[in-house]
Structures are given as C-alpha cells and as structure tokens.
Amino acid sequence: MKRRVALLLLIVAALVIAFGHIGDRLILWPTTAAEDARGAKRFTVPFESGELEIFRAVSSVKTPDVFVLRFYGNADRAERRIANEAAAWPDRNIEFWGVNYPGYGGSTGPAQLKRIADAALAAYDAVHAVAGDHPIFVFATSLGTTAALHVAAERDVAGVVLQNPPPLRQLIMGQHGWWNLWLLAFPVSRQIPRELDSIQNARRIHVNGVFLLADHDEVVPYKYQQLVSESFAGGKQILIQEGAHHNTPMSPAFAFRAHAATARLFDHHFFNRHLLKPIK
Helix, strand or coil, rough: CHHHHHHHHHHHHHHHHHHHHHHHHHHHHCCCCCCCCCCCCEEEEECCEEEEEEEEECCCCCCCCEEEEEECCCCCCCCCCCCCHHEEEEECCCCEEEEECCCCCCCCCCCHHHHHHHHHHHHHHHHHHHHHHCEEEEEEEEHHHEEEEEEEEHHCCEEEECCCCCHHHHHHHHHHHHHCCCCHHHHHHHHCCCCHHHHHHHHHHCEEEEEEEEEECCCCCHHHHHHHHHHCCEEEEEECCCCCCCCCHHHHHHHHHHHHHHHHHHHHHHHCCCEEECCC
C-alpha cells in the first residue's frame, strides 16, 4: 500500500512539474520595481499583446557607427547597467540597447522561457529598423547568452560577446539531475524551448565572437561553458578569468583584456572581415 501511495505521489509530482511551468519559476527571477536608469533613455516596442521595454544609451554625442543589442542574466535588469557599459567606450560611437525580458521591469508579463526567443528577435528587429546598414553586435551574460545565440543564428549580426554561457538542458541534466534522481531535472530540461538550445544555435553561427569564461563558476561550471564555446562555428577569442565565480566582478586586468578583445572584434568587422583565431 505504501509503495502504491509513493508511486502515485511521484506521478502527481511529475504531472505538476511537467505542466506547471516549474522551469520558469526555477530559472527566471523577474523584478518589476522602478530603478534608476542613470541617464539611459527608456522606450518600448510592441510585443505579442503587450510591449517590450528597452533602454538606450550612447557612448558619444556623435552619430553611432555601431549598435549593440544587450541581454542580461536571469535576475538582472537593463536599466541597472546599460548607461555604464556605454560610458566605457568614449572613443567609439556606439549605441547600446538593453532589453528587459517579458515580465522584467516594464516589459509586459508573464515571465516565461518560451517568450524569450521571440522577444529577443523583436528587439533585434527594432534595432535594425534604426541601425539600417550599420553593424549590430550582440552582447550577453549568463541566461542572456541563450537569447543572444538565438538572435545570431536567426538574424544578421556582426559579432557576439558572451559571458558565462549556459547550455540549459545539458546543465540541468548533468549538474542537477543526480540529487533528484532526474525526476525533477528531466521534465524541467524538456521545458527549455528548442530556440534556446545554445549548442545547436552556436553551431549555426559563423561570425566572430568573444567568450568570457569563469573557471570557478558554481552556477554554470566551466565545462558547461566550454560546451557552448567549443560548439561555436565562427572565429573566436576565448578569455578565461581564473578563480572567478559566476558573479565575480571582472578584475581590472581581466576587464582590460575583455575590452581589448571586444575592440578587436569591432575592428575585425570593419577592416579584416576574417575569422578570428582562439586566444587563451
């Protein structure tokens, strides 16, 4: 009798997991409270039956030569960072567009994994309508790299810069399956939309990229970040911040290297147009 009850409970739990959007609840940590945009300009674009919130910031007062579409991590917001990121490039004419996912900030909810891919494409299309013939680069951190890789696989981008990229399905199954005997990990992994399959998307991308990896990452262990970087079909520069965890701020030395690698990415697009060789 006890075994039957236990089996029934497992079946009920599996059904709740499979149909209860538990993947959204475990992975997405949205916030909606108003925050200081530090001078970045807010605007929205239509998305599904609501709107997608985007913050724009420029690196100089001149007409931009380059546009950057920026995606952030699962608990971050565009208005927290986009102005400072633009200010880091005073010698370049760049316009940054930071995206808040559905359900984050002023973007219409709900926050769901299945909405991220289409939202990312809507943001790109909005940038493209303004950028015209100017190149569009895609920068992203953590969960945002899944959106960035989808955009780069589906749209014309000039290059990508990706920090701590997770292959979500492989990470969930390989890193978290053992402690729940895969009863939780398997159905959650199946809820990851195929559009956010970073390994498959990386194989389809042939532009240049910069990968910023943390070798002591406890959230996305280094070997999983490597699965994405090794799958990337384009030319790449790979920089490894030794001793860094998932949310460790860049050291001044590593930030200098990352900035230089990104500058090379810009310059290769404008002057060389050939694939970059890996840089360790």
